[in-house]
Amino acid sequence: MIVAENLTRVYTMGRVEVRALGGVSLEVEKGEFVGIMGASGSGKSTLLHILGLLDRPTSGRVVIDGTDVLALSDHQRTLFRLNRLGYVFQDYALIDELTAQENVYLTSLVRGADKEEYLKRSAEILRRVGLGDRMDHRQSELSGGEQQRVAIARALVNNPSILLADEPCANLDSQTSKSILDLFARLNEELDQTIVMVSHEEWHKEYFCRIATLQDGLISDMTECRKA
Amino acid sequence: MFAGLGVSSFLAWKSIRRGNKGTLALTIMIIALIFVNLVFLPSIISGVVENFNTQSIDFDFGNLVVEPREGTQYIGNASDLQQTIERIPGIVGTSSRVTAGVTYFYRGRNAASTLYGITPEDERTVTRVADYMTEGEFLSNGDTDAIVMGAILAGVEEEAGGLPSLQGVEVGDSVEVAYPNGETRTYRVKGIFETQSFGVDTAAFVTNREMSEVLGLRDQASVILVKTEVNGREAEYKKELLSYGIQEEIWTFQEKTGGVIDQAIQSFNIINAISTLVSLIIAVVVIFIVIFINTVNRRRQIGILKAIGIDQQIIINSYVLQVLFITTVGALAGIALAAGVTTYLTAYPLVFPGGPVYPVVEASAVFRSIASLFAVSVVAGYIPAWQIVREDILTAIRG
Ligand SMILES: Nc1ncnc2c1ncn2[C@@H]1O[C@H](COP(=O)(O)OP(=O)(O)OP(=O)(O)O)[C@@H](O)[C@H]1O
Ligand SMILES: [Mg+2]
Numbered sequence: 199m200i201v202a203e204n205l206t207r208v209y210t211m212g213r214v215e216v217r218a219l220g221g222v223s224l225e226v227e228k229g230e231f232v233g234i235m236g237a238s239g240s241g242k243s244t245l246l247h248i249l250g251l252l253d254r255p256t257s258g259r260v261v262i263d264g265t266d267v268l269a270l271s272d273h274q275r276t277l278f279r280l281n282r283l284g285y286v287f288q289d290y291a292l293i294d295e296l297t298a299q300e301n302v303y304l305t306s307l308v309r310g311a312d313k314e315e316y317l318k319r320s321a322e323i324l325r326r327v328g329l330g331d332r333m334d335h336r337q338s339e340l341s342g343g344e345q346q347r348v349a350i351a352r353a354l355v356n357n358p359s360i361l362l363a364d365e366p367c368a369n370l371d372s373q374t375s376k377s378i379l380d381l382f383a384r385l386n387e388e389l390d391q392t393i394v395m396v397s398h399e400e401w402h403k404e405y406f407c408r409i410a411t412l413q414d415g416l417i418s419d420m421t422e423c424r425k426a
Numbered sequence: 427m428f429a430g431l432g433v434s435s436f437l438a439w440k441s442i443r444r445g446n447k448g449t450l451a452l453t454i455m456i457i458a459l460i461f462v463n464l465v466f467l468p469s470i471i472s473g474v475v476e477n478f479n480t481q482s483i484d485f486d487f488g489n490l491v492v493e494p495r496e497g498t499q500y501i502g503n504a505s506d507l508q509q510t511i512e513r514i515p516g517i518v519g520t521s522s523r524v525t526a527g528v529t530y531f532y533r534g535r536n537a538a539s540t541l542y543g544i545t546p547e548d549e550r551t552v553t554r555v556a557d558y559m560t561e562g563e564f565l566s567n568g569d570t571d572a573i574v575m576g577a578i579l580a581g582v583e584e585e586a587g588g589l590p591s592l593q594g595v596e597v598g599d600s601v602e603v604a605y606p607n608g609e610t611r612t613y614r615v616k617g618i619f620e621t622q623s624f625g626v627d628t629a630a631f632v633t634n635r636e637m638s639e640v641l642g643l644r645d646q647a648s649v650i651l652v653k654t655e656v657n658g659r660e661a662e663y664k665k666e667l668l669s670y671g672i673q674e675e676i677w678t679f680q681e682k683t684g685g686v687i688d689q690a691i692q693s694f695n696i697i698n699a700i701s702t703l704v705s706l707i708i709a710v711v712v713i714f715i716v717i718f719i720n721t722v723n724r725r726r727q728i729g730i731l732k733a734i735g736i737d738q739q740i741i742i743n744s745y746v747l748q749v750l751f752i753t754t755v756g757a758l759a760g761i762a763l764a765a766g767v768t769t770y771l772t773a774y775p776l777v778f779p780g781g782p783v784y785p786v787v788e789a790s791a792v793f794r795s796i797a798s799l800f801a802v803s804v805v806a807g808y809i810p811a812w813q814i815v816r817e818d819i820l821t822a823i824r825g
Binding site: 247250252253272273276277278279280281283285287291292293294295296300304305307308336352 | 430432433437440441445732734735738740819820823
């Protein structure tokens with residue numbers, strides 16, 4: 199469960215201050231599939247970065263599964279990301295020197311998983327995102343949509359407590375987008391996977407159980423959860 | 427910790443295998459050349475020292491030199507003393523010599539130099555002059571009317587130079603010798619030798635029997651040269667000889683040559699230290715630049731690794747491991763290259779005054795070079811990796 203209270207994020211660029219978040223509070227229950235929507239520049243990525251422990255807010259509080267994550271040291275935050283979170287970047291962010299499958303199982307390797315197990319698991323998850331025949335390709339040998347799907351597989355491989363996805367379908371055609379969203383929905387239903395996903399596509403709304411809309415760094419609208 | 431090291435080596439290995447091969451090869455080559463540079467100069471210096479020592483032992487002094495005690499001109503009962511010394515374990519031979527400053531006369535020319543009276547068979551057990559005959563033969567014990575002469579003293583026709591030279595003595599010629607006591611003798615030249623050692627090549631030998639007769643000596647010696655089984659343990663043998671109650675003065679060959687070579691070695695060592703320092707600085711700079719460019723190019727990648735939960739230390743270690751790999755391969759290539767250079771210089775040696783110098787690669791110099799290369803590499807690899815890894819994740823990912 200995520201509890202974010204009164205998050206602000208101010209970027210100072212010389213004399214100019216950009217207020218990317220102006221006091222956002224949000225709670226995400228275990229097993230929820232929350233959509234964060236809003237115009238470009240409204241602060242969606244900024245919020246997700248803070249929830250994903252990739253950035254620290256200027257002020258506010260973030261508690262994830264009972265842990266005050268802002269009180270953690272950088273090293274502890276790294277371990278928290280490794281063990282608890284799965285993050286899909288807006289621009290995929292794969293390691294080019296590694297193949298698709300190596301990208302996916304790298305964190306399992308760090309977690310000390312058994313070789314046979316992580317090979318099997320990474321292959322299985324790549325097949326689930328439709329890349330069973332692209333496992334040995336490198337980033338430069340994959341299309342944008344394929345790279346995005348590798349990034350999704352990487353985020354899911356360790357069954358994270360929370361999956362954070364920043365426009366995971368931005369570069370996919372609607373067919374593939376739909377299959378990814380179906381996958382998310384199935385994980386959410388079957389495994390009670392908590393998902394926070396940023397999107398600006400209207401038709402994605404039907405997948406979310408709850409939608410938070412950002413406008414100029416503030417939540418302008420929050421729907422009730424459909425599932426509960 | 428170990429899992430971490432496994433991930434570091436996984437990342438390092440992928441990076442080496444899938445990174446830029448040209449840069450990799452170039453870096454390895456530079457390390458190899460630096461290694462050769464680190465090993466080469468000391469090996470030549472060792473070669474010069476080795477050469478000097480061997481020459482000193484083989485032609486000038488043997489390993490130990492026994493001289494008359496203070497205030498006397500000759501060692502008395504020389505043959506008894508020789509026998510005493512030869513009984514000591516580890517001593518392989520002694521040669522008793524009478525030394526005189528004489529004037530040589532030949533076809534109206536003359537030269538002042540040293541003449542040694544030796545027992546040829548004894549001399550052969552200590553020095554190797556007899557093995558370096560360029561013409562004729564060395565003396566035999568009965569050759570009382572013969573002389574063998576160094577190549578410089580025998581000289582070349584119409585060329586005197588600054589050294590004592592009779593300008594063109596050949597085997598079979600007659601040479602007249604004026605002794606310090608006024609006696610003169612004429613000897614037939616039996617052979618000419620060339621050792622590349624000035625002291626010997628400007629001198630000549632006659633038999634001890636002949637010289638003692640001329641100078642009126644009975645079983646006396648100016649000096650007794652001693653040859654030991656192994657080189658390099660002269661100080662121990664000197665102690666051993668002293669413990670046998672020998673009253674004469676005993677010197678190691680190092681003590682006899684001391685000043686000259688020590689100064690040369692000191693100068694060489696300064697040159698070597700400068701060269702080593704420069705090589706290592708180049709190594710630091712090159713490795714630093716390579717790793718720095720490498721890490722800067724991978725800022726984004728490092729940011730991603732951190733973002734997905736990979737600890738900084740694992741990332742830094744993966745760079746250090748890459749450097750270790752590069753240095754290991756570089757050092758191996760360097761060893762191969764150095765072996766090639768050494769083999770070449772052994773086949774075609776550098777010529778110094780005193781003869782050809784063969785490179786002597788000392789294990790300690792190789793280990794020192796390898797150790798300093800590794801130390802330098804790890805530092806030069808660690809720092810840039812450490813700097814970049816500390817960067818903020820999102821800044822790094824944005825590139
Ligand atoms: N590193 C930064 N420095 C300065 N300003 C920043 C930085 N990152 C984001 N911003 C600003 O903060 C605001 C919110 O940015 P953010 O990336 O969160 O928007 P977004 O909602 O994700 O937009 P998009 O849909 O285009 O991805 C923007 O005005 C942006 O210019
Ligand atoms: Mg965004």
